[in-house]
Amino acid sequence: MTTKIFIDGDAGTTGLEIRERLAGRADIEIVAIPAEKRKDVEAKRAILAAVEIAILCLPDDAAKETVALCDALGDKAPRLLDASTAHRVAPGWVYGFPELCAGQPEAIAKAARVANVGCYATGSIALLRPLVDAGLIQPDQQLTINAVSGYSGGGRQMIESYKKGEAPAFELYGLSLEHKHLPEIMAYAKLSVRPLFVPSVGNFRQGMLVSIPLALDALPGKPEAADVEAAYRRHYEGAPHVRVVPAPAAGRLDALALNGTDDMEVFVFANEPRRHAVLVARLDNLGKGASGAAVQNLDLMIGGGKRA
Structure with missing residues (x-):
C-alpha cells in the first residue's frame, strides 16, 4: 500500500533533499503540481484534497496560506508536516523531534499536524532537554548557545552569495539577538529564561556544530x-539517529563529519580541575537538521516507525 505525498515547495533546498531521500521508495507516491500551475490556487487545493500527507517546504507566510487551504477542506484535508518556522510553537501542532522525550514518537505518529524541528534548535534542544529533565540544569539558568552552520541553511540570498564567491570565509549573524529558532528552543528545552544565542556561518555548504559552555559549579x-x-x-538509549560519543582527546571537532547522514552526535568536553564543560551537538543541517528529520517524522506518520 502506498501513501500519496505532496511536497509543497519542492524546488527549494529542503524540498529537493526530501524528494531525493524518498526517491525509489515503493511505499510512497509523490504527487506534484505541473510547473505551469505552481501558482494556481485551485490546482493546489485539488492536490491537497487528493493526498494523505502534505510536506510544506515554504517561507512562513506561504506555509500559513497552505494551512488555510487545508482548513477549508475539512475532512478532505491531508495531514501536514511543516518544515517552516510558522507552526513550531503553535497550538494544535506536534513538535517533530522524536528524541525530545518519552512518548514523542507516538505523538508524531498520531498527529494530524507536525512541525518539523529547526536546524539550530535540533542541536540546542538535544543538548539541553535531557539535562533539564534530569535536574542538572534549571529552567531559569542563564545559558549561552553558540553555533556554526553551512551556508545552505541561510536561505537563497546567502546560498547565492557563497556560490558566487562574494561571501566571507566566516561570519557571525543574527546579532539583533532575535533569532527565529529561540521560541522553539525555549519551549521544548523547557527554559524559562531566554538563552543568549549566537549563530554563525562558515564557507562550506552543509554541516553544523552547536555548543553550550557550562560552569559545572554553577549547576544544581x-x-x-x-x-x-x-x-x-x-535519555538517548535506543535512539537510532542520536549517539552519545566520547569527546576526542585532541579537543577538536570537524563540523562536516556527519554530512550526508541523518544522524546527530552529542559530546561532553570537560576540564574537571577547572570545573568547566562544553556540550556539543554535531549534525548535518540538511540531514537531521532539516530534510532527514522530515523523513524521520514522515515515516512515523505513515507507520514506518522502524525507519524512524
Whole structure:
C-alpha cells in the first residue's frame, strides 16, 4: 500500500533533499503540481484534497496560506508536516523531534499536524532537554548557545552569495539577538529564561556544530562531567539517529563529519580541575537538521516507525 505525498515547495533546498531521500521508495507516491500551475490556487487545493500527507517546504507566510487551504477542506484535508518556522510553537501542532522525550514518537505518529524541528534548535534542544529533565540544569539558568552552520541553511540570498564567491570565509549573524529558532528552543528545552544565542556561518555548504559552555559549579548539585554524559546516555538509549560519543582527546571537532547522514552526535568536553564543560551537538543541517528529520517524522506518520 502506498501513501500519496505532496511536497509543497519542492524546488527549494529542503524540498529537493526530501524528494531525493524518498526517491525509489515503493511505499510512497509523490504527487506534484505541473510547473505551469505552481501558482494556481485551485490546482493546489485539488492536490491537497487528493493526498494523505502534505510536506510544506515554504517561507512562513506561504506555509500559513497552505494551512488555510487545508482548513477549508475539512475532512478532505491531508495531514501536514511543516518544515517552516510558522507552526513550531503553535497550538494544535506536534513538535517533530522524536528524541525530545518519552512518548514523542507516538505523538508524531498520531498527529494530524507536525512541525518539523529547526536546524539550530535540533542541536540546542538535544543538548539541553535531557539535562533539564534530569535536574542538572534549571529552567531559569542563564545559558549561552553558540553555533556554526553551512551556508545552505541561510536561505537563497546567502546560498547565492557563497556560490558566487562574494561571501566571507566566516561570519557571525543574527546579532539583533532575535533569532527565529529561540521560541522553539525555549519551549521544548523547557527554559524559562531566554538563552543568549549566537549563530554563525562558515564557507562550506552543509554541516553544523552547536555548543553550550557550562560552569559545572554553577549547576544544581555541582555535577561532574561524567554525570552530564550519563544523563545523555540514559535519555538517548535506543535512539537510532542520536549517539552519545566520547569527546576526542585532541579537543577538536570537524563540523562536516556527519554530512550526508541523518544522524546527530552529542559530546561532553570537560576540564574537571577547572570545573568547566562544553556540550556539543554535531549534525548535518540538511540531514537531521532539516530534510532527514522530515523523513524521520514522515515515516512515523505513515507507520514506518522502524525507519524512524
